[in-house]
Amino acid sequence: MTNAPPRSGPIVVVGAGMAGLGAAATLHRAGKEVIVLERLDVVGGLARTVSFGEHVFDVGPHYFFLDVSDQVNELIKSSMKPEEWRPIDFKIGAKIGKRNVPWPPSASAAFKLPPSSIYTFLRNSFTQNIPTAYSAKEYMRGMFGGKLWDVFLGPYMEKKVPSRTGLKGELHRDWWNQTARTVHNVPDVKRDKTLQLEPKLVERYLERYPQVKAQQPAEGGDSKEERSHPKGIKRAWLIVQGLFRTAFAKNYKKVLYPPRGVGMITERVAEAYEREGGTLHLKASNVAFETEGHHITKVTWDGGEVVEPECVIWTGSIHRMCTLAGIPREELPFFTIMLGLMKINRPLAEGDDLYTYIADEDIVFNRIYYPNRSVGGLCPAGKDSLCVEITRTEFRDEKERAGLLDKIAEGLEKLGVCKREDIEDIEYMFVPDSYPVYPMDYREKLDRIWAEHDKFDNLRSIGRSGQFWYNNMARSMRVGVETANDLLGRYEP
Numbered sequence: 001m002t003n004a005p006p007r008s009g010p011i012v013v014v015g016a017g018m019a020g021l022g023a024a025a026t027l028h029r030a031g032k033e034v035i036v037l038e039r040l041d042v043v044g045g046l047a048r049t050v051s052f053g054e055h056v057f058d059v060g061p062h063y064f065f066l067d068v069s070d071q072v073n074e075l076i077k078s079s080m081k082p083e084e085w086r087p088i089d090f091k092i093g094a095k096i097g098k099r100n101v102p103w104p105p106s107a108s109a110a111f112k113l114p115p116s117s118i119y120t121f122l123r124n125s126f127t128q129n130i131p132t133a134y135s136a137k138e139y140m141r142g143m144f145g146g147k148l149w150d151v152f153l154g155p156y157m158e159k160k161v162p163s164r165t166g167l168k169g170e171l172h173r174d175w176w177n178q179t180a181r182t183v184h185n186v187p188d189v190k191r192d193k194t195l196q197l198e199p200k201l202v203e204r205y206l207e208r209y210p211q212v213k214a215q216q217p218a219e220g221g222d223s224k225e226e227r228s229h230p231k232g233i234k235r236a237w238l239i240v241q242g243l244f245r246t247a248f249a250k251n252y253k254k255v256l257y258p259p260r261g262v263g264m265i266t267e268r269v270a271e272a273y274e275r276e277g278g279t280l281h282l283k284a285s286n287v288a289f290e291t292e293g294h295h296i297t298k299v300t301w302d303g304g305e306v307v308e309p310e311c312v313i314w315t316g317s318i319h320r321m322c323t324l325a326g327i328p329r330e331e332l333p334f335f336t337i338m339l340g341l342m343k344i345n346r347p348l349a350e351g352d353d354l355y356t357y358i359a360d361e362d363i364v365f366n367r368i369y370y371p372n373r374s375v376g377g378l379c380p381a382g383k384d385s386l387c388v389e390i391t392r393t394e395f396r397d398e399k400e401r402a403g404l405l406d407k408i409a410e411g412l413e414k415l416g417v418c419k420r421e422d423i424e425d426i427e428y429m430f431v432p433d434s435y436p437v438y439p440m441d442y443r444e445k446l447d448r449i450w451a452e453h454d455k456f457d458n459l460r461s462i463g464r465s466g467q468f469w470y471n472n473m474a475r476s477m478r479v480g481v482e483t484a485n486d487l488l489g490r491y492e493p
């Protein structure tokens with residue numbers, strides 16, 4: 001975005017998910033006039049909580065990472081009641097062969113994995129060695145070893161992003177990595193170690209943010225080679241540190257999970273924003289722009305308009321943003337997942353994993369999540385809930401879905417979770433645009449869009465869909481908060 005004179009109208013934020021609310025709340029607290037437009041009748045976007053009768057589910061498993069941004073954590077904490085701030089251990093698992101393995105693998109998994117894989121994974125973590133391959137497959141093979149690819153990661157990826165979804169060719173490794181991006185959608189080399197291995201990206205980042213270059217440590221420190229492949233005593237010391245960390249540290253990440261589902265996070269941020277005087281329009285349909293050159297002169301929606309918005313922060317689909325702004329669209333695929341939300345007629349066995357990845361190709365779902373393991377009371381007493389995630393496309397057709405419940409039940413029985421007769425009811429939920437998928441040439445396509453996007457003096461497209469960014473909730477909210485900081489002249493890359 002170029003430096004433009006300030007406009008008279010308010011800042012319009014399209015979308016009340018993590019990114020939109022992060023931006024809106026920060027701007028409003030800094031004294032800006034802000035209008036949020038959300039097309040649904042609830043806030044939260046992908047991170048909302050839904051009900052199936054008296055059973056409460058998130059839109060697939062959702063845990064908020066607390067190690068991403070202090071400013072984001074503060075924003076949320078200041079909007080919630082103290083008792084709603086519930087950090088829990090992020091324990092998840094993978095079904096590898098017949099075994100349940102903590103994911104990512106730790107020392108306790110050493111005897112459950114192919115020995116070559118645990119060796120490769122531990123060696124890489126100890127020496128902080130990062131594979132440089134661009135394809136997700138080669139990257140993962142480099143990270144975890146070929147054997148683990150063959151027995152788990154390969155079959156899992158085929159289930160998660162089936163070739164049947166129409167995506168031809170390989171996936172880019174940035175997809176696996178959830179590569180960091182800045183508020184200007186530049187690969188964020190400062191925050192992403194894998195990107196630091198690409199000199200061109202480092203150069204581009206420093207060109208965009210010369211202030212970072214000025215803060216670089218003086219020449220004469222460790223060479224880049226020395227930093228990524230330490231030798232001698234340094235290497236031995238890193239290995240010792242790594243061994244201790246892996247073997248003895250309680251290295252579960254802390255994640256936030258509020259008492260009534262993850263949707264409470266955005267609900268509370270939105271409530272605080274409105275309480276403090278911010279404007280939020282739910283059910284705002286047909287948002288459209290009027291433009292003059294590379295400038296948005298008007299935003300309209302059913303029932304309202306804003307003339308001369310100071311800025312438009314867009315968090316909806318990148319494709320829709322292109323259409324509205326007159327930017328040529330690119331083939332950047334998203335896929336839709338299907339969730340099976342189930343009422344279970346008895347309490348299930350207790351367990352540690354909040355969710356489990358399933359690679360077994362005979363099982364129809366690729367992930368299973370247990371809503372009541374995050375917090376109790378998300379269903380009536382004496383009952384339980386389960387949710388499975390399915391990306392196979394054939395079940396989109398209602399006729400083919402007829403036998404699906406039996407297939408899901410077969411999978412649950414095989415995993416020892418429950419039996420067919422335990423499932424009281426099931427509801428299928430489609431989640432469109434749930435995952436952006438990165439073909440090998442996605443970076444060039446995204447760059448072409450951003451070259452046009454950046455010509456606008458009052459448009460910012462951010463967030464998971466708005467940046468075509470496979471990210472998480474905390475990163476989406478952080479980009480919202482940091483975009484606000486940027487508009488306020490306070491952004492520090």
Ligand SMILES: Cc1cc2nc3c(=O)[nH]c(=O)nc-3n(C[C@H](O)[C@H](O)[C@H](O)COP(=O)(O)OP(=O)(O)OC[C@H]3O[C@@H](n4cnc5c(N)ncnc54)[C@H](O)[C@@H]3O)c2cc1C
Pocket residue numbers: 014015016017018019020037038039040043044045046047059060061062063064065284286287315316317320337389431434435462463464465471472473474476
């Ligand atoms: C199955 C699944 C599991 C996940 N698990 C985790 C997890 O465990 N931890 C984690 O941190 N992240 C997880 N994520 C990712 C997380 O959901 C997203 O990164 C995050 O919620 C994205 O927020 P956002 O604001 O960028 O986008 P969205 O949530 O997509 O919000 C965009 C908002 O804009 C609205 N909108 C779109 N178009 C328009 C329009 N034209 N007009 C008005 N409004 C519009 C939408 O309705 C929506 O409310 C998961 C995602 C999925 C799909």
